[in-house]
Amino acid sequence: MSVIExxxxxxxxxxxxxxxxxxxxxxxxxxxxxxxxxxAGKSTTIRxxxxxxxxxxxxxxxxxxxxxxxxxxxxQDIGYxxxxxxxxxxxxxxxxxxxxxxxxxxxxxxxxxxxxxxxxLDLKRRIDDLSYGNKKKVGIVQGLLHQPKLLFLDEPTxxxxxxxxxxxxxxxxxxxxxxVTVFFSSHILGEVQRMCNRVAIIKEGSIINIQDIKTLQHDxxxxxxxxxxxxxxxxxxxxxVSNLEKNNGTIRxxxxxxxxxxxxxxxxxxxSDVTIEEPTLEEIFMHYYE
Amino acid sequence: MNIYKHEFKxxxxxxxxxxxxxxxxxxxxxxxxxxxxxDAELLNEMLVNFPEELLLAFGMTGIDLSTxxxxxxxxxxxAQICLAIQAANYGFSLVSIEERELTADFLLxxxxxxxQILTSKLLAALSGLTITNIVVWISSFAFIHLFKGDRTYEPxxxxxxxxxxxxxxxxxxxxxxxxxxxxxxxxxxxxxxxALAFGMYVLSAFGSMLGESKLENITPFKHFEPNYIVQxxxxxLPLVLISVTVIVISLVGSYVLYSKRxxxxxx
Numbered sequence: 001m002s003v004i005e006x007x008x009x010x011x012x013x014x015x016x017x018x019x020x021x022x023x024x025x026x027x028x029x030x031x032x033x034x035x036x037x038x039x040a041g042k043s044t045t046i047r048x049x050x051x052x053x054x055x056x057x058x059x060x061x062x063x064x065x066x067x068x069x070x071x072x073x074x075x076q077d078i079g080y081x082x083x084x085x086x087x088x089x090x091x092x093x094x095x096x097x098x099x100x101x102x103x104x105x106x107x108x109x110x111x112x113x114x115x116x117x118x119x120x121l122d123l124k125r126r127i128d129d130l131s132y133g134n135k136k137k138v139g140i141v142q143g144l145l146h147q148p149k150l151l152f153l154d155e156p157t158x159x160x161x162x163x164x165x166x167x168x169x170x171x172x173x174x175x176x177x178x179x180v181t182v183f184f185s186s187h188i189l190g191e192v193q194r195m196c197n198r199v200a201i202i203k204e205g206s207i208i209n210i211q212d213i214k215t216l217q218h219d220x221x222x223x224x225x226x227x228x229x230x231x232x233x234x235x236x237x238x239x240x241v242s243n244l245e246k247n248n249g250t251i252r253x254x255x256x257x258x259x260x261x262x263x264x265x266x267x268x269x270x271x272s273d274v275t276i277e278e279p280t281l282e283e284i285f286m287h288y289y290e
Numbered sequence: 291m292n293i294y295k296h297e298f299k300x301x302x303x304x305x306x307x308x309x310x311x312x313x314x315x316x317x318x319x320x321x322x323x324x325x326x327x328x329d330a331e332l333l334n335e336m337l338v339n340f341p342e343e344l345l346l347a348f349g350m351t352g353i354d355l356s357t358x359x360x361x362x363x364x365x366x367x368x369a370q371i372c373l374a375i376q377a378a379n380y381g382f383s384l385v386s387i388e389e390r391e392l393t394a395d396f397l398l399x400x401x402x403x404x405x406q407i408l409t410s411k412l413l414a415a416l417s418g419l420t421i422t423n424i425v426v427w428i429s430s431f432a433f434i435h436l437f438k439g440d441r442t443y444e445p446x447x448x449x450x451x452x453x454x455x456x457x458x459x460x461x462x463x464x465x466x467x468x469x470x471x472x473x474x475x476x477x478x479x480x481x482x483x484x485a486l487a488f489g490m491y492v493l494s495a496f497g498s499m500l501g502e503s504k505l506e507n508i509t510p511f512k513h514f515e516p517n518y519i520v521q522x523x524x525x526x527l528p529l530v531l532i533s534v535t536v537i538v539i540s541l542v543g544s545y546v547l548y549s550k551r552x553x554x555x556x557x
Binding site for chain 1: 292393394395396399400401403550552553555
């Protein structure tokens with residue numbers, strides 16, 4: 001069953017484009033990555049799904065129900081961690097979290113304290129005394145305390161130190177193993193690569209590719225490096241080769257196509273070193289954004 | 291209920307400060323009554339010699355400062371200005387504060403509808419205003435009794451005057467709210483609240499100075515002119531109905547605008 005189903009969703013802010021004709025599905029229990037640079041429309045998509053803003057056209061369903069019409073009901077089971085966290089400055093952390101918990105039908109007290117302990121959050125301090133990273137922790141506890149079935153994470157790791165990031169990812173994985181579906185928006189590819197099953201790449205408001213993260217890495221491109229004493233890069237200028245560059249007697253390029261063709265080509269010349277490897281998501285990503 | 295409680299608590303400090311300030315204002319004015327009343331004859335003679343326009347501006351035409359309520363209605367105008375600023379303040383900040391302090395994302399991602407949010411917030415603001423309202427009632431009666439000396443007054447007229455506060459507050463609360471939803475972003479509440487409150491006051495003051503003018507009919511300072519209520523022992527009903535109509539339109543407009551509103555994002 002699809003937990004999220006987005007159909008031709010379009011949002012214009014006045015004349016400025018937010019997103020255009022975005023469609024995708026997120027299945028139950030998966031961690032769905034959503035990557036793109038700042039301003040590509042990641043937050044717009046999430047805010048539309050939470051009905052913080054309303055679409056210009058198109059529609060979306062969550063758990064099979066329209067996300068606007070059934071918004072309040074659906075949000076009982078949704079957790080949201082915004083990219084920038086802001087809370088009522090004059091409140092104490094514990095009061096804010098209790099206020100947050102008061103919106104949900106179930107009793108969240110136990111989970112609240114559990115999460116605060118995991119994230120090493122000082123509950124007695126006032127929100128306006130907290131550093132950015134600590135506010136982010138408040139956001140994480142606030143987003144998870146009601147044990148949601150669907151999580152929206154909008155660039156969740158900004159402001160967290162590496163140690164906290166690890167704890168956070170562990171927490172998200174545990175939630176996921178309990179069956180929670182995660183919508184993970186980020187511009188940091190490493191973390192998407194580590195966490196996600198599938199990934200959608202968004203550029204200038206449109207989705208340009210949705211793929212299984214393994215397929216994205218395996219089936220597409222190979223990163224090849226050839227070192228040879230006498231090397232002419234013209235030998236490698238054929239179909240499927242891209243980003244060819246040469247320096248210090250080494251050429252590097254990406255190759256997409258029949259792997260035998262390229263190994264035959266390489267075997268024709270006298271080489272001193274060859275490496276063929278998977279490109280990182282970073283490199284694939286850069287390719288999409290050229 | 292949780293939103294109501296939260297909002298009420300966040301607002302309580304401001305309610306207390308406003309209530310104390312307005313009570314103090316009433317105290318200062320009413321305490322002057324005994325010294326005014328002693329020379330009432332002289333004072334009324336002096337008023338007659340004032341330029342007509344000045345008297346109109348302060349709603350003092352035909353006022354008799356030697357009577358308890360004549361004097362009090364003059365003081366009440368200043369209380370009205372304060373009440374207007376307070377109510378307008380709450381109206382303008384009701385929803386806009388969440389967007390300015392970027393807490394709207396937190397609240398609206400919770401499992402509540404926009405209508406429920408707005409209703410809770412309105413009720414919380416109204417509760418605050420009602421506290422101030424009650425304080426004005428108590429301090430009016432108390433200070434009048436303290437300083438009236440051996441003079442008498444008609445309690446019915448005072449009650450009539452004080453009963454007008456609720457509608458008066460609602461006017462500024464709802465108009466402030468609907469304006470805050472019509473503009474894209476309210477960067478600072480105070481200038482808006484001041485502009486609305488003083489704008490309405492000036493309209494009423496200058497409206498009477500310039501004689502027959504339709505414009506003054508939109509301001510609640512005219513609808514609930516203390517001097518008129520005390521002198522006629524009644525409201526100017528057609529004008530009061532204008533206030534009520536504006537309140538209803540602003541309320542309905544606010545609900546429609548808020549449930550359609552696109553919440554601007556933090557970045």
